Amino acid sequence: MTIPPSPAAPRPTDPTSLRLGVLAPLTPPGWVGAGRHLLAGLELAAREVNDAGGIDGRPLELLVRDTAADPERAAAAVEELAGLGVAAVAGEYHSVVARAAAARADTLGVPFLCSSAVLDALTGEPTEWVARLAPAQSRGWRIYGDFLLGAGHRRIAVATQPSVYWASGTGLLRDHLAARGGVVVELDANALTPEALCDALVDQGATALLLLVGHPKPAVPIVRAVRGDLRLGDLLIGAPAGQPEFAEWAAALGGDGAGIPFLRYLPERPGPLGERVGKELRERLGEEPSFVAFEGWDTVTVLAELLRSHGTDRAAIAASWPRVAVEGTRGPIRFSRTPGIGVWQWTWAPVQVVDRDPAEPERFRVLHAG
Structure with a gap:
């Protein structure tokens, strides 16, 4: 079955425009909040490029397509x-x-410049056509594993669903923790009700539960069940994939969604560029910008520099990944070949383990940095 692309954007009114295609999850079952933040960063950077005269006088035009979390x-x-x-x-x-x-x-x-996806095996074979800004899953999730160990957790349960991404994360955590005396126990979130999952956590003696599942279901019902189970009052709930970063999480769970550590890709203290862009994004979004919004801004900034320096020929752009150097919102961006990763990779965006402060859920606390 062929799935049609999302509806086409209006045709450009300026025939001299330089077009960039944009992919983002803008409708369910995609993570709409993440898509909204990503698009805000992309559009802000494109506007700034155009306000400064475009690329050799030609405006950038973004042709946006909604993926709705559908690979086809x-x-x-x-x-x-x-x-x-x-x-x-x-x-x-x-x-x-x-x-x-x-x-x-x-x-x-x-x-293709991938803004935010972290799966190490982004392509089946090495390619010159693809580059990525987000740190690889193997880096971020190992840093998350170090956080768990440092907090004294040695027996960790993961509530998981079938997915290449979740399976990869589970394997990374298992290998990293096992080498340091930790144990990972898998619990099938599709087979277990939230209440049965709570029973399994008690039976397994887990001190931490990681949510490697979709949002809002089953993540929200699991959090509510665990928070409401007196036997699990000391259990740490974690969400390394970053769900608690977004307003939808806080809206769905309120105080129950606080104190759940997750990964985000921001420096502990932004520089002047990060401060300026963060302020613009905050005004654009009407809320605190996530790391995904900054990834969007950095994406267009990198591509604009490539277009200025190397022209619009696709092959010339792909050949220039290792030669681009720009100041991004989270540090200087350069691409290189990283062992085990088949695309050009920014090595590395900053990585933090963060949670929402239980005393003030709108405030984020940095718990660990790598």
């Missing part, structure tokens, strides 16, 4: 955007979706 839809969108003459494709949040987009971009010979 993303692949079809890449094909459509390639046909519309984009110089490159950018964006995406969900790792499995980004992997499908990267594969199609590689096949078609279209540069």
